[in-house]
Amino acid sequence: MKAVGYKHSSPELSSDSLVDIELEKPVATGRDLLIKVHSIAVNPVDFKIRQNVSSTDDSHKVLGWDAVGEVIATGDDVTLFSPGDRVFYAGDLNRQGCNAEYQLVDERLVAHKPKSLSDSEAAAMPLTSITAWELLFEHLALEKYPQAGVQQESNDVLLIVGASGGVGSIMVQLAKQLTNVTVIATASRQSTQAWVKSLGADYVIDHSKPLVDQIEALDIGAVTHVASLTHSDTYLDDYVSVLKPMGKIALIDDPKSLDIIKLKRKSLSLHWEFMFTRSMFKTDDMIAQHQLLTEVSSLIDKGIIKTTVNQNLGAINAKNILKAHEILESGSSIGKIVLEGFN
Numbered sequence: 001m002k003a004v005g006y007k008h009s010s011p012e013l014s015s016d017s018l019v020d021i022e023l024e025k026p027v028a029t030g031r032d033l034l035i036k037v038h039s040i041a042v043n044p045v046d047f048k049i050r051q052n053v054s055s056t057d058d059s060h061k062v063l064g065w066d067a068v069g070e071v072i073a074t075g076d077d078v079t080l081f082s083p084g085d086r087v088f089y090a091g092d093l094n095r096q097g098c099n100a101e102y103q104l105v106d107e108r109l110v111a112h113k114p115k116s117l118s119d120s121e122a123a124a125m126p127l128t129s130i131t132a133w134e135l136l137f138e139h140l141a142l143e144k145y146p147q148a149g150v151q152q153e154s155n156d157v158l159l160i161v162g163a164s165g166g167v168g169s170i171m172v173q174l175a176k177q178l179t180n181v182t183v184i185a186t187a188s189r190q191s192t193q194a195w196v197k198s199l200g201a202d203y204v205i206d207h208s209k210p211l212v213d214q215i216e217a218l219d220i221g222a223v224t225h226v227a228s229l230t231h232s233d234t235y236l237d238d239y240v241s242v243l244k245p246m247g248k249i250a251l252i253d254d255p256k257s258l259d260i261i262k263l264k265r266k267s268l269s270l271h272w273e274f275m276f277t278r279s280m281f282k283t284d285d286m287i288a289q290h291q292l293l294t295e296v297s298s299l300i301d302k303g304i305i306k307t308t309v310n311q312n313l314g315a316i317n318a319k320n321i322l323k324a325h326e327i328l329e330s331g332s333s334i335g336k337i338v339l340e341g342f343n
Contacts, residue, residue, distance in 0.1 A: 001025045002342045003100035004318045005060030011051045013326055018050070018099075018318045021060050025102050027073075032104045033081055034073040035089075039123035039340040040098050040316055041066035041309075042324035043166060048254075049093075050325065063321075064097030065090045065276075066127045066336075068119040072102070080107045080290065088113040088293065090127040092279035099321060101342055108286045109279055111293035114300040117307055122300075124309035124336035125170065129296045130275040130289055131252060132171035136179070139250040139271035140225045144178045154180035157223045159215070159242065161207055162230035164192035166336045167252060169199060169308035171227060176200035177304050182220060186211070195310075195334050207231075211238040223247065233258055243268055310335030315343045 003023045010017040028034035046063045055061040071085040081087065089110040091098060113122045136142050142156070158175055162168050163185035175183050177200070185201035187193040188208040196204055205214040215223065222244035228235060233255035240262050243249070249263075250271040260270055278286045299305045311327070313320045316339045324337045 001101040003060070003062050004064075004316070004321050005062045005099065006050060007055045007058070007060055009050065009052055009054045013047075013322065013329060015322070017325070018063075018322050019060075020318045023060070023062070023100060026096075026104045028075045028078075028104060030075040031077045031107050032075045033071050033078060033087070033107050033110060035067070035069040035087065035103050035105055035110075036072050037067050037069040037098050037101055037103055037316075037342075039068045039119035039338060040064050041123045041125075041127070041166075041336050041338045042321060042328060043127050043336075044328055045093070045127075046097075046321075047325045047329050062096040062098075062100050064099035065093065066123055066125075067091070067098035067103065068113050068123040069098075069103070074107075078107050081110065086113045087111065088122045088126050088297070090130055090275065090289075093276040094280055099316065106279070106286070107290070109289050111290055111297055114297045116301045116303075120312055120338040120340045121307040121309050123338050123340075124166075124307050125296065125300070126293060127275060128166040128170045128308065128336065129174075130292060131167045131273060132174055133292045133296070134275060135167075135227055135250045135252065135271075135273040136171065136174055139273055140227070140248050142175070142179045142181060142225065145180065154182070155221060156181040156225065157184065157221060158182070158225045158227065159184045159186070159211075159223045159239075160201075160227045160229065161186045161211075161235055162228075163187055163196045163201065163204075164334050165229060166308060166333075168196070168227075168229050169335045170305070171229075172196055172199040172201050173305040176202075177299070181225065184215065184218070184223070192334055207235070211235065212241045215242050226250070229253065231255075236262065240266065240268065308335045309338050311337045313337060313339050315339065315341050317343065
């Protein structure tokens with residue numbers, strides 16, 4: 001089968017950081033699905049792995065943790081899917097990724113793709129939806145509406161820092177459509193500010209300028225929850241200043257250090273979201289990702305939330321995936337980058 005991979009990590013991006021290769025088609029056993037990959041999305045985790053993790057043997061490492069495809073075969077213990085099902089998923093960081101024509105994925109990490117979206121539109125959604133969902137509803141413990149889209153009175157204020165990226169783009173929508181919080185989103189360029197406004201943010205501020213003054217100028221009360229999606233170490237003092245006592249911070253990035261003693265006086269809580277935890281440690285509730293992706297698929301088909309795809313770079317091959325890595329490493333991407341089909 002066709003695939004894109006590498007053997008040695010490459011901190012600096014070059015033309016041979018990823019290469020087109022041929023691999024053996026895998027075989028489904030147990031609870032695995034064998035999926036023929038149709039479309040993929042590229043995420044920051046892809047280039048972070050490429051930069052830092054080499055293959056442990058002489059084989060190629062295949063990246064990619066966002067895909068749409070068709071179930072071709074199932075292991076003997078599969079109960080949720082059948083051959084012919086169209087599915088979407090993020091998968092498991094410890095296994096070969098979706099930058100290949102065929103991939104094995106545990107059925108508990110997979111859901112039926114939204115019927116209303118094309119393959120490439122749907123491929124943009126799994127990883128970021130899981131990340132945003134777990135951060136909002138498990139770590140920050142925001143309460144979901146009994147009925148999506150029904151507005152209720154609330155004093156909760158959610159600050160989303162780095163809201164125009166892949167995770168932020170779905171998080172703004174989930175927060176606005178499924179909770180009763182007021183959403184302050186940060187974006188520094190005119191194009192990214194327009195993007196997050198279109199997704200439903202109540203207020204947009206510029207994270208390249210001091211946050212505290214901008215938030216106080218809104219005069220909407222103290223922030224109760226922070227979703228820190230980038231540069232958490234840079235903004236920690238701002239979070240401590242703007243958060244209400246007993247407030248919550250959840251982050252997804254990788255700061256080298258955080259001086260968490262600063263959180264003590266206000267009894268602020270700190271939470272880390274890593275969407276691969278359930279698959280990496282085979283947790284007892286691993287099926288929660290199947291369940292939440294199923295709900296996301298339903299929300300999309302009902303028109304409550306929409307795809308966050310912003311760029312389609314064409315066919316799935318080394319050249320185009322390298323281009324996606326370059327865009328993501330620049331830090332200037334908006335929404336999600338997708339590719340479709342092998343050639």
